[in-house]
Structure formats: C-alpha cells, structure tokens
Amino acid sequence: MTEQSLHRRRFLLGGAAVGAGALLTACTSNEAPAQNNAANVANAGANSQPGTPVTIGFSAPAADHGWMAAITKNARAQAQKFSEVTLNATEGTNDVNQQISQVETLINAKVNVLVILPFDGKALTAVGQQAMDAGIQVINLDRVFDTPLAYRTWIGGDNYRMGVNAGNYIAQQMKAKNIASPVIGEVAGIDSLPLTQERSKGFKDALARQGFQVGPRVSAQFTPESGEQQTSNLLQSASKLDALWNHDDDQGVGVIAAINNANRKNFLMVGGAGSKNAMNLIKSDAEPLKATVLYSPSMASSAISLARLLGQGKGAGDFAEHEIPAEITTYSAVVTKENVDKYMDVGFDS
Incomplete structure (x- = not known):
C-alpha cells in the first residue's frame, strides 16, 4: 500500500454491531406501544443458508512462497464450504501482463464477482475498473488498486x-x-x-x-x-x-x-x-x-465469503447495515505461547 492509501486503511473491523429488535407485548389500553428506534440487524442468521448460485473469479500471484501459497489454498477451501459457489481460479502468475489477461478472461466469462490479489496494484487498477464498469463487483485483496473505482470492497492487512x-x-x-x-x-x-x-x-x-x-x-x-x-x-x-x-x-x-x-x-x-x-x-x-x-492469509477466506455475499446481494451477518463494508482491515494480533493454540488454525506452511 502507498502512504496515501495507508491512512484510508485505518478502518479496523472490530466487534459486530448488534441492533435490538422491537419487543412485542400484549397491550390492553388504547395507547400505541412505544417505538424502539434502535437499528434492527439486517442480516442476522441469514447468511449461512445456501442462496443464489454465485460464480466467483479468482486471480492471485504465483504461489512461490508459503504466505502466497496459503492465499490461494484458503480461497479454494472457503469456496468449497458453500454448495452454491463455483470458483473459477486462474493459475497464479507474477507476470503483470499475464495476470491482466487472465482477469480479462474472467470478465469475458461473465463471472458474478471477482476476487483479485494483484501482483502490482497500480498495474492492475485499469482491469479492476474494467470489471466494475462491466457490472462485475470486485473484491480487492490486500495489495490495493490506485483508485476505489476499481473495487467494491477492499480487504487486507495493516x-x-x-x-x-x-x-x-x-x-x-x-x-x-x-x-x-x-x-x-x-x-x-x-x-x-x-x-x-x-x-x-x-x-x-x-x-x-x-x-x-x-x-x-x-x-x-x-x-x-x-x-x-x-x-x-x-x-x-x-x-x-x-x-x-x-x-x-x-x-x-x-x-x-x-x-x-x-x-x-x-x-x-x-x-x-x-x-x-x-x-x-x-x-x-x-x-x-x-x-x-x-498478517494472516486467512484474509483470502474472508474475501471469498464477502464475494459470495455480494453475489447474493446480502450484507454482513449481525451488522445493522444492509451492505458489506467498503473497506476491511484485518488485525495484526500478537501470537505468544499463552495464546498460540487459539491461532493455530490460521497458521500457514512456510
């Protein structure tokens, strides 16, 4: 990320926003029940159920070291958890022109949503915007494009x-x-x-x-x-x-x-x-x-989940908002002997 984009990434996804629903009680008088103005949770409990079929296009650099290999592995594994999701993943490449060509192929295939971790964010900005202009929503994973016009949601590390x-x-x-x-x-x-x-x-x-x-x-x-x-x-x-x-x-x-x-x-x-x-x-x-x-590659799993929600027109479960956020920054927790067992599930092979 550039220094300019860093300041825009300070949104940290913390606890879920929980809205209170209206409490319905029996009323024996003529008085109208008091209104509860708290925001209702828009998507509580709805997101885990299978929905509209979604084809997700996925593009990332070559899996030439452990972290990047885990990005693609996590994306594939997460897609398999959803019966209605079809993942169309390209072969990873560190050649910018080849990655652009691969994304263009996914655009022409009319996938519903794209998840792109660009080898070079600046170089792939134009093809990200091309997808958005074609009506294909883009999840920009980690390495950020030069403009928010090239993605619907950015998710990455801090x-x-x-x-x-x-x-x-x-x-x-x-x-x-x-x-x-x-x-x-x-x-x-x-x-x-x-x-x-x-x-x-x-x-x-x-x-x-x-x-x-x-x-x-x-x-x-x-x-x-x-x-x-x-x-x-x-x-x-x-x-x-x-x-x-x-x-x-x-x-x-x-x-x-x-x-x-x-x-x-x-x-x-x-x-x-x-x-x-x-x-x-x-x-x-x-x-x-x-x-x-x-700086966990589990962000790729989350990107696939977000792409599924976008493709189905859903928001984030237990959030009051009807749409998923525009930007999500994962948190850099410190793993020590005292808490290591909690984080072993997101560890990747070096």
Missing part, C-alpha cells in the same frame, strides 16, 4: 499496525526484564516495497513511544536464503543483541538457521505473518522466537 504491535510487544518485554537501553535489531523484507516501509515505520514509532530505538537493521527478500544471509551479517556486526524483529516468517526459517549457526540464543525474537512453523516453535518455547505478529 502493515503499519503490524510494526506497531511488534514494537509494543518487544518494549513490554524489555521493561519486564528491566533492560533500560536494549539493543533491538530488525530483519526487514524488501526495502523498496511500501509494505516493508510501513512495517518499519510502525516498529520505529512504537519503540520511540517507549523511549527505545531500532539498532542494527538489515533487509532480506522474504526468502529463507536471504533471511539466513542477512541475519548472519547482522549477528556478526552486533556483538550484543537484546531483541530482534523479523518481518516475515517465510524468511524467518533462514533467520532462525543463522541464529542457530551462530549459537546466539541470548535474546528475544519476534516474527511476522503467522506461519505454522513459527507457531510450533513458539509453543515449544525452545528457541529465541517467542512471538509472531499476524
């Missing part, structure tokens, strides 16, 4: 909040250990990407609010190989380290390998995204990895 929550957790742990001036390292993702910049900014801001700062920092490529190489460099340059945040659990496989190779386990590590591998390590409590901050 990169800035991910950094904030990682920073807050580390600051809390440092204070609990009475470490006044901790050395806090960072293994970022690809620095040229806005998502990495937003994560790093959130991390820096959260630490600054607690009187701390980011120390040794390297940038990897979201791969285990780059994670291992860059973490080795960081460890060689930092003889003392109290805490480390790694942005991505896929590259975290290499980060942990570098830590083990250097025999450096006397510090706290926090991961990012929420892989099953990371959660198992957190649960075992045998490694420096003590927490991971979610």
Whole structure:
C-alpha cells in the first residue's frame, strides 16, 4: 500500500454491531406501544443458508512462497464450504501482463464477482475498473488498486499496525526484564516495497513511544536464503543483541538457521505473518522466537465469503447495515505461547 492509501486503511473491523429488535407485548389500553428506534440487524442468521448460485473469479500471484501459497489454498477451501459457489481460479502468475489477461478472461466469462490479489496494484487498477464498469463487483485483496473505482470492497492487512504491535510487544518485554537501553535489531523484507516501509515505520514509532530505538537493521527478500544471509551479517556486526524483529516468517526459517549457526540464543525474537512453523516453535518455547505478529492469509477466506455475499446481494451477518463494508482491515494480533493454540488454525506452511 502507498502512504496515501495507508491512512484510508485505518478502518479496523472490530466487534459486530448488534441492533435490538422491537419487543412485542400484549397491550390492553388504547395507547400505541412505544417505538424502539434502535437499528434492527439486517442480516442476522441469514447468511449461512445456501442462496443464489454465485460464480466467483479468482486471480492471485504465483504461489512461490508459503504466505502466497496459503492465499490461494484458503480461497479454494472457503469456496468449497458453500454448495452454491463455483470458483473459477486462474493459475497464479507474477507476470503483470499475464495476470491482466487472465482477469480479462474472467470478465469475458461473465463471472458474478471477482476476487483479485494483484501482483502490482497500480498495474492492475485499469482491469479492476474494467470489471466494475462491466457490472462485475470486485473484491480487492490486500495489495490495493490506485483508485476505489476499481473495487467494491477492499480487504487486507495493516502493515503499519503490524510494526506497531511488534514494537509494543518487544518494549513490554524489555521493561519486564528491566533492560533500560536494549539493543533491538530488525530483519526487514524488501526495502523498496511500501509494505516493508510501513512495517518499519510502525516498529520505529512504537519503540520511540517507549523511549527505545531500532539498532542494527538489515533487509532480506522474504526468502529463507536471504533471511539466513542477512541475519548472519547482522549477528556478526552486533556483538550484543537484546531483541530482534523479523518481518516475515517465510524468511524467518533462514533467520532462525543463522541464529542457530551462530549459537546466539541470548535474546528475544519476534516474527511476522503467522506461519505454522513459527507457531510450533513458539509453543515449544525452545528457541529465541517467542512471538509472531499476524498478517494472516486467512484474509483470502474472508474475501471469498464477502464475494459470495455480494453475489447474493446480502450484507454482513449481525451488522445493522444492509451492505458489506467498503473497506476491511484485518488485525495484526500478537501470537505468544499463552495464546498460540487459539491461532493455530490460521497458521500457514512456510
């Protein structure tokens, strides 16, 4: 996401809005019963029942690492839960022109709704708008298009909040250990990407609010190989380290390998995204990895559910509004040993 779009993403989907229905009582006088002006829930209990058949077109980048593979896997699994949903999924590609062509094929096939996670949001904006102009509603998944005219609903993660929550957790742990001036390292993702910049900014801001700062920092490529190489460099340059945040659990496989190779386990590590591998390590409590901050590919499951509702003209269950929201930001929960079992179901394979 761009910095401009980040501010528009601050809508966090919290608790459901529950409206109270009118209480009907027997009336023996001539007085009219008092009116209840509370908003009635528009869709309570109606969404789980099979409805109008819906064909959903799905397009995403190539499943070349664990998180992206889980996006497509989750989308397919969620579609199978609904007997009236047909999923028309294209083969994942990192070629922008090929993805545009695939989406155009889905438009020509007249699918009811499209779910698109673009390889490049800017590059696929025009084809998203083309679908909307053709009367096909679009769910824009995570990587945002340049204009809201290209989608009906956006759903995705909060990169800035991910950094904030990682920073807050580390600051809390440092204070609990009475470490006044901790050395806090960072293994970022690809620095040229806005998502990495937003994560790093959130991390820096959260630490600054607690009187701390980011120390040794390297940038990897979201791969285990780059994670291992860059973490080795960081460890060689930092003889003392109290805490480390790694942005991505896929590259975290290499980060942990570098830590083990250097025999450096006397510090706290926090991961990012929420892989099953990371959660198992957190649960075992045998490694420096003590927490991971979610950026869960379960958002793809939710995108399919939203597409189904759009195709059937339904709103979000238990919401007072008759339409689903225009924007939904998933929350970056901090997964620790204390709550890991709660989140294992959304963990993905690294």
